[in-house]
Amino acid sequence: MRIIKQGETELVELTASYNRVLAEDLRADYDVPGFDRSPYDGYALRSQDTSDQTPVFFEVVGHIGAGSVYESYLEAKQAVRIMTGAAIPRGADAVIMLEDVTSFAEHEKTFVSINKKLYHHQNISFQGEDVKKGNVLVEKGTVINPGIIALLATFGYAKVPVKKKPVIGVIATGSELLEVDQPLEPGKIRNSNAYMIISQLDRAGAIATYYGQLTDDVQESLTKITSVIDEVDYLITTGGVSVGDFDLLPEIYQHLEADVLFNKVAMRPGSVTTVAKMKDKLLFGLSGNPSACYVGFELFTKPVIDYFLEKHEIGNEKQVAILSEDFSKKNPFDRFIRGYYYLEDGKLYAGPAGKDKSNMVHSLAKVNCFIHLPGGDRGYKTGDRVNIHLLT
Amino acid sequence: MRIIKQGETELVELTASYNRVLAEDLRADYDVPGFDRSPYDGYALRSQDTSDQTPVFFEVVGHIGAGSVYESYLEAKQAVRIMTGAAIPRGADAVIMLEDVTSFAEHEKTFVSINKKLYHHQNISFQGEDVKKGNVLVEKGTVINPGIIALLATFGYAKVPVKKKPVIGVIATGSELLEVDQPLEPGKIRNSNAYMIISQLDRAGAIATYYGQLTDDVQESLTKITSVIDEVDYLITTGGVSVGDFDLLPEIYQHLEADVLFNKVAMRPGSVTTVAKMKDKLLFGLSGNPSACYVGFELFTKPVIDYFLEKHEIGNEKQVAILSEDFSKKNPFDRFIRGYYYLEDGKLYAGPAGKDKSNMVHSLAKVNCFIHLPGGDRGYKTGDRVNIHLLT
Structure with a gap:
């Protein structure tokens, strides 16, 4: 961890930000609610006018949906019909729910009869009671889920700062490997590790670049690795790292003048997992054995990806x-x-x-x-x- | 569930199949191992020639890596140096590990000295011991993970049959809604539900098509819904379904001659969730309230997506x-x-x-x-x- 770099930030469209890692703290750009509003469909009125002793008649002087505003000042025994989410009119201090009133018309005016005492501030969602402007709602390093998407939208993040995904090259080595679409031959097996790793990279939040498979030839491998190393943040090879005679990665690391950090791990499977450093890149030499390859990736490569992405949690849970x-x-x-x-x-x-x-x-x-x-x-x-x- | 359709199958590249739903059983197209092979680096030989009484010298008559084959027949007191995964030569019936032999040269021949009794079939991975040709390895309806990718590669699935993702339209309704990049206005809020739903659709394995937001106008909404309904498998609207005066979905369902399956659910939140059927499409009328919308999606839309995809498990775990x-x-x-x-x-x-x-x-x-x-x-x-x- 001490030697690996962390990635940069990029802006992506809100709709492309799901499952990405937030690169900056998500802050409220306004109070929520942004104004005192009604949590129900009902009537806004002055609580002091209500009584549970006797029905009180209120004149309905307005009718506002969510998104519109009652412009006047509410006077005594006036009520404004109000929808969920709409702003409380000035002068009103409470909302009575729709089902608690009886309405009737008289002289071309509408009235509601209310038989219930409301208290001051009853049924009002106050400005800022959910979130205060400037508050950090989600910390950077968090993976964006649908709830966070809702927050990003609420606070105007049409573009979202996320961590750039690391680009990780994948090369499979081994003369025994056939491509997936090739028919079987005696002594050979189809290359499965590269495809497995590509999907593990996908799951880990990295971009996989597949450079194909190589035979066990030092010069060929060296040429390939040298030609692609500048295109990637890290490079994974599978195979070629055990102690067998045709295992060529040790020689390749030497040619590349890469600094081998370790090439044996006291664990099973995956004991031959090798990690080498070359400039600011890490080369992961994973085993050619599928389960050792799988384990080696999750234990050694995945935490490096998490660190690159500056996630809160490094490595699998x-x-x-x-x-x-x-x-x-x-x-x-x-x-x-x-x-x-x-x-x-x-x-x-x-x-x-x-x-x-x-x-x-x-x-x-x-x-x-x-x-x-x-x-x-x-x-x-x-x-x-x-x-x-x-x-x- | 009785009335909803299930989706079709499509072929995708192996590298694009991660996290998709397998549409056909995954079958082995050959035995694994495909031939008797060595699980270790070592020497293949005849166990009957070994002894734990006295060292036995074997002449090393060949040297094969994974992917190559020893063409001759192994005779008494001959050994073939063999790499992990390589085919056992004919005539050999056991493998001794590299660390258990001492090798030496004499008269330009190489010998190994072995001081250990091997039993018949020791250290041999037999053809078909992992998987028999034709076996079902993974059942259709399974979500493809990295291990399944490895199996698909092993058995030659360069293209993978997966369930087509349902295409689900999203429309937000409500005159109070601002777009994400709009500044706040009195009485208005930014549209967050649509973006939240789009990411919930992504998480559920569907393709979201966003048709923007509409004001609370029946004719405008009707025109929009009619114009897009043929492009989608299902349509989600958010808002407009409660009992408020500006809630217009009920009227729209009537105009569309959609069959309202239910429009109230005895639960909190999400009680106003509405589902209507129009030809073979379902229209999901989710609440405009963010948490009711979230819950309504997961409880009612997600299981329909799972069913469309013919997943083993319907609905959240x-x-x-x-x-x-x-x-x-x-x-x-x-x-x-x-x-x-x-x-x-x-x-x-x-x-x-x-x-x-x-x-x-x-x-x-x-x-x-x-x-x-x-x-x-x-x-x-x-x-x-x-x-x-x-x-x-």
Whole structure:
């Protein structure tokens, strides 16, 4: 975190701001309500004229909808018919609801009969009672939801200052990779990691730029990385980072004179995750194994994106859950199990999303959390409390 | 639900399919693994040649990376150096991990010395052990997440069949409404509902088409609605549905000969929510009050969108939570409180997102659930178990 940069601010249309990160505090540009107004359909009048002893007749001297204003000053025993949200006429100090009056006409005038004592200020929404002008309503770093959109509209944000999304390049490496539309060949598999990462980037609020897949050739990879590095804020490669003979990222980092921050993590899966720094860019070398790749992204790349976006919360939300299955085998390393959490009767449970062999791509489909099982000399049992990382 | 239509299927690029609803079952087009393969970097050999009594020397006769194949047949005391994911050579029945061998050269040949008994089929990922060809991996109606993207790529879905998003028109009505970029005027407020609804539509997976705001004029509204109704699957109007004199939707429904399905709901807020049917379209008449509008959308429009998309789950997720604040006032009507849920020590709590006066737009910002308080002759207390609707 100490070495990574934070992104810039851009203005987007209000309708394009949903789910973006607010880059400045959202402030009220006026009091809300902006004037004393009626919370109901009814009649505005002077409370001192009302009585619960005897019916009082009020002359209806005006009729205003929301958005219009009664220009005169309300006198004794006058009433103005008023709609929800309309401004209280000067002179009036209370509103009686529509259903509490009886109206009648006489000599071409309209009257209402009121049989109820109102108190001073009854049924009035006062200027500024919701929000005072200048108040901070939402702090920068917040992800914009529909309620915040309503606030932005209310306070005149036709354009919204949001954090620019980081642009993150994706390159898949591995001579065994086929493109998605290619037929299978012996010994080969279709490239799934790049597409998975692209959608993880989407979910994390970044822009993915896909540069295709490369064979395990140092020169080819080097040329590619060098040619694209200036177009992106960060670069993700998948594959090529384990200790196998054809794993070429270490050599590439050397050629690039990139500063390898770490290239091994005491965890499973994802132990070969590598992060290197090159000028102000980070290069994320994720595993070619789908679940290690998934975990590596969420644990190492996602927090960097959050930081770039100056979000309040860095990294995925963490919670405590009750384990719904045994993990009886002990493991010296911390494990991040592809998990599925659910609420049952108000309690949070988590279990494996499927068989957790690291090569089993199909259990990824149900994953909505990682279950973090610290390494040590014992396994874990159903009912144990464990930390989980939410992926939604 | 009985009268609403369901949408069609369209093919989109894999990279555009994230967060869309799968329109057909996702099936494996081959076994996974597609061939017997190595889960580790190591040496493929015949387990019958190994021993834990005495070191055995194997001649290294080949060296294959992921994606290539050893063409010969493996003979006694031969080993093939093999990378993770590479196909097991014919004749071999086990893989020993790289760290368990010592290699040496002699007479320009390479040998490995192995001091460990392997069993038949040790360290082999078998063809089809993850997934059998033809298996349904993900059912239609599922929202596509990054793990499902990985599966789609693995099984060659360069284009993905997804449900077409419904196109939903949005019209704001009310003479009191200013546009977002207009300065305030006495008695007027800026239109916030339309923008809020547009983002709620986005969150729900629909396409919003905004037709602007109208004054409270029947003829103008009628002309507008008639001119746009053929462009949309459903139409949402905000405002104009309460019992105030300037509320014009009832008259408009009559002119359109729309069949009003209901125009009052025994709930707070949102009691004036109206839904009418016109040919195969639904017209949603939501309240002009921001929180009633928000609730009306989530309770009535969102489930219709889910049904249109043929999602597995219709409507927002419901959970049981522990109330974190008193609601001591009884209310004859069911209430949907703008709430905020949170997990604490694995338990789900919910409280009001802010002051819940229905005209207070600013409490919408924190809303991530509705707390459903059934109407009746008592209030609710901190610690009571209540149903909540999740809005995320």
